[in-house]
Amino acid sequence: AQKITQTQPGMFVQEKEAVTLDCTYDTSDPSYGLFWYKQPSSGEMIFLIYQGSYDQQNATEGRYSLNFQKARKSANLVISASQLGDSAMYFCATSLYNQGGKLIFGQGTELSVKP
Amino acid sequence: DTAVSQTPKYLVTQMGNDKSIKCEQNLGHDTMYWYKQDSKKFLKIMFSYNNKELIINETVPNRFSPKSPDKAHLNLHINSLELGDSAVYFCASSQEIRGKNIQYFGAGTRLSVL
Numbered sequence: 001a002q003k004i005t006q007t008q009p010g011m012f013v014q015e016k017e018a019v020t021l022d023c024t025y026d027t028s029d030p031s032y033g034l035f036w037y038k039q040p041s042s043g044e045m046i047f048l049i050y051q052g053s054y055d056q057q058n059a060t061e062g063r064y065s066l067n068f069q070k071a072r073k074s075a076n077l078v079i080s081a082s083q084l085g086d087s088a089m090y091f092c093a094t095s096l097y098n099q100g101g102k103l104i105f106g107q108g109t110e111l112s113v114k115p
Numbered sequence: 116d117t118a119v120s121q122t123p124k125y126l127v128t129q130m131g132n133d134k135s136i137k138c139e140q141n142l143g144h145d146t147m148y149w150y151k152q153d154s155k156k157f158l159k160i161m162f163s164y165n166n167k168e169l170i171i172n173e174t175v176p177n178r179f180s181p182k183s184p185d186k187a188h189l190n191l192h193i194n195s196l197e198l199g200d201s202a203v204y205f206c207a208s209s210q211e212i213r214g215k216n217i218q219y220f221g222a223g224t225r226l227s228v229l
Contacts, residue, residue, distance in 0.1 A: 031214060039156075045205060045220035052215060089156060097214040100170045101146055105158040 002027045004092050006106035013082045014114050020067070021077040021109045023092035031097035034075040036066065039108075040088040048090075051075060079111075087113045118142050121206050121221035128196055129229055136191045136224045138206030145210055146170075147189035148218060149181060152203040164189055193226075201228045 003026040013019035025034065036048040051059045051066045059066040067076040075094075079086055092106040119140045128134050140147060148171070149161040163171035164183040178194045193200060203225050207218040 033215060035217070037220075043203065043225070044222045045207075047217055047219060050215065050217055091158065093158075095216060097216075100163050100165065101148070101209050101211060101216040101218060102160050102163065102171055103148075103150075103158075103218060104160075108156050 002029075002032075002094055002096065002104045004094055004104055004106035006092055006109050008109045009107070010110045010112070012112050012114060013079075013086075015084060016081055018078060018080045019082055019111065021079070021090050021092075021111065023075045023077065023106060025073050025075060025092075025094050027073075027094065027096065029096050029098075033095050033097070034066065034068070035093040035095070035103065036064070036075075036077045037091045037093065038088045039091065040085075045091075049077070082113045084113050084115060087111060117222075119206055119208050119219050119221040121204075121224050123224060124222060125225050125227075127227045127229065130196055130198060132196050133192070133194045134196060134226070135193070136204055136206075136226075138189045138191070138221055140187055140206075140208040140219075142208055142219065143210070144208040144219075145186055146208060146216075147183065147186070148207040148209075149189065149191050150205040150207065150220075152205060152223070154202070158205070162189075162191075196226075196228045198228050201226055 032053045034051045038046045065078045093103045146165045148163045162181040167183045203223045206221040209218040
């Protein structure tokens with residue numbers, strides 16, 4: 001069975017600094033996707049970045065990059081140049097290619113950006 | 116022109132009542148989902164429909180019944196509401212392309228059962 005683990009319940013970062021949010025996953029299937037979502041205090045779920053298990057390069061989307069280390073089964077999110085608006089809950093998730101898109105989520109990491 | 120819209124945003128009701136949450140997506144996606152986020156912020160899938168066909172049905176009480184009149188709509192009806200049903204319910208949609216299946220979420224419906 002798939003599993004996602006986020007070991008940091010809460011993180012603090014200084015504005016303009018970079019921060020890494022940890023995510024490890026467990027699956028025996030070779031075909032899967034890894035996702036990061038942001039949930040601000042307003043409650044909506046915002047898609048940030050995607051990494052496929054066969055992608056050779058780490059995914060990047062603006063200030064977000066995904067540090068994909070397949071052998072270690074980790075998919076850490078790196079946010080560069082943190083902004084106050086980055087304060088939110090961040091969820092790592094995974095889905096298998098052949099399971100109809102079912103997302104398995106981690107417990108989340110609450111990020112606070114300090115001015 | 117919201118991509119995935121849910122109504123209502125807030126729902127407060129008494130135990131034992133029946134309520135529905137509606138979801139619509141204008142992204143042209145084939146697949147729609149319902150997720151439940153509990154008080155500890157944990158998200159878990161409940162149902163998924165692909166082109167009006169139920170494809171994922173997790174271990175959810177029979178009191179929860181999804182209905183998809185067309186591929187752009189997926190509604191969730193809940194009978195005999197219980198205190199434990201209080202949660203935030205999210206609708207999402209996606210279109211799989213070569214295994215890549217990014218889901219876009221609605222704003223959520225916060226259900227409070229009193």
